[in-house]
Amino acid sequence: MIQNIPNLKELQQEITRFLLQYRFALKEIETKVEILQEEFELIHEYNPIEHVTSRIKSPQSIINKMIKKGCTSSLTDIKENIRDIAGVRIICSFTEDIYKIGDMLKNQKDVEVVQIKDYIKNQKANGYRSLHLIVKIPIFMSDRMEHVYVEIQIRTIAMDFWASLEHKIYYKYNKEIPKHIQDSLRDAAQQAAELDKKMEDLNSEINILKAHDASKNNHHFTTELLAKFSEFLS
Ligand code: 0O2
Numbered sequence: 001m002i003q004n005i006p007n008l009k010e011l012q013q014e015i016t017r018f019l020l021q022y023r024f025a026l027k028e029i030e031t032k033v034e035i036l037q038e039e040f041e042l043i044h045e046y047n048p049i050e051h052v053t054s055r056i057k058s059p060q061s062i063i064n065k066m067i068k069k070g071c072t073s074s075l076t077d078i079k080e081n082i083r084d085i086a087g088v089r090i091i092c093s094f095t096e097d098i099y100k101i102g103d104m105l106k107n108q109k110d111v112e113v114v115q116i117k118d119y120i121k122n123q124k125a126n127g128y129r130s131l132h133l134i135v136k137i138p139i140f141m142s143d144r145m146e147h148v149y150v151e152i153q154i155r156t157i158a159m160d161f162w163a164s165l166e167h168k169i170y171y172k173y174n175k176e177i178p179k180h181i182q183d184s185l186r187d188a189a190q191q192a193a194e195l196d197k198k199m200e201d202l203n204s205e206i207n208i209l210k211a212h213d214a215s216k217n218n219h220h221f222t223t224e225l226l227a228k229f230s231e232f233l234s
Contacts, residue, residue, distance in 0.1 A: 018075050019056060022086035024139045025148040026054045029088045032111070036104050048097035050157055054088045083114070083134050084151035091160050094200045095120065098131050098154045105133065105152065112136040114149065120159075126182065127189025128163060130155040158192040158199075 033052055041047045057065075062082060066073070071081040078085075092098050098120065106113050117132040133152040138145055155163065166185055170177065177185075 014075065018079075019085075021139050021141065021146045021148050022056050022150075024141075025086045025137055025150050026056070026088060028137055028139065029086075029135075029150050029152065030054060032105065032108060033088070033090060033101075036101065040100075040104075048092050048094070048101060050091040050093055052088065052090050054086070057082070057085045057087065079149070083149040086148065086150045088150060088152045089160070090152065090154045092154060092156055094203060095156055095196050096200065098156065102131055102133060102154055105135070110138055112147075123189070123193075125186075126166070127186040128166070129159045129189065129193065130163060156196050158196045162189050162192045 030052060033049070037047060037049045062078065062085060065071070065082050066078065069081050071077050090101060092101060102116075105111055112135060113133055114136050115132075115134040117134075120129050120131055123129045131154045133154070135150050135152060136147050137150060139148050166189075169181075169185070
């Protein structure tokens with residue numbers, strides 16, 4: 001037993017170091033998103049991101065997924081097979097923002113997009129909608145460089161509202177969900193999608209009005225400037 005203690009310590013250290021790379025990966029992605037958000041706001045004069053959250057998957061959830069995927073307990077195997085140990089969730093204002101933010105992340109040189117799951121274009125049977133990017137990024141530790149997987153989920157407020165509540169309802173009830181509840185959940189997802197579309201249409205309409213106003217103001221300004229210039233010349 002006593003002989004095993006150094007091994008246990010080593011194992012503990014190994015696990016701590018293993019999880020540390022995911023914490024660093026989260027920080028890296030969060031910083032990237034913050035920079036994109038500030039830059040986007042400066043250029044387009046509006047903020048497409050409502051909020052960002054991140055999490056490291058709980059040990060229980062990692063074990064559940066290991067069982068589901070038939071993954072061995074070697075850390076190399078876990079790292080390669082469970083690609084959502086580090087997860088970042090970006091909540092956007094409108095559906096079109098989701099793809100803009102997704103493209104901006106994809107264009108970063110050190111971000112390798114390994115997989116895209118577009119549950120918006122192809123929503124899941126239960127109604128779940130979200131854009132998932134599995135990316136791999138380099139993390140520089142004191143003695144080595146590691147490539148770490150991060151799952152980035154990008155969704156609107158309405159998609160997030162539905163997913164968070166469905167997650168709660170589903171996790172509270174451990175058995176098969178009765179059909180009428182499944183139908184109701186799918187129905188609620190449909191209503192959330194309609195709300196997204198309605199808000200997006202309203203936003204487009206207001207943007208057209210704003211652009212029209214801006215061009216009218218520009219025209220007024222140019223006419224005034226020309227009048228002043230000819231007055232100066234005469
Ligand atoms: P948690 O508690 O959020 O971590 P794969 O890893 O590709 O082999 P997986 O994990 O089923 O298989 O991939 P998928 O479908 O992309 O799901 C990844 C994550 O997306 C889930 O993580 C959820 O966070 C979210 N998600 C996917 N489908 C649903 C859904 O139907 N409802 C809700 N509320 N969330 C969903 P975890 O590990 O399942 O859960």
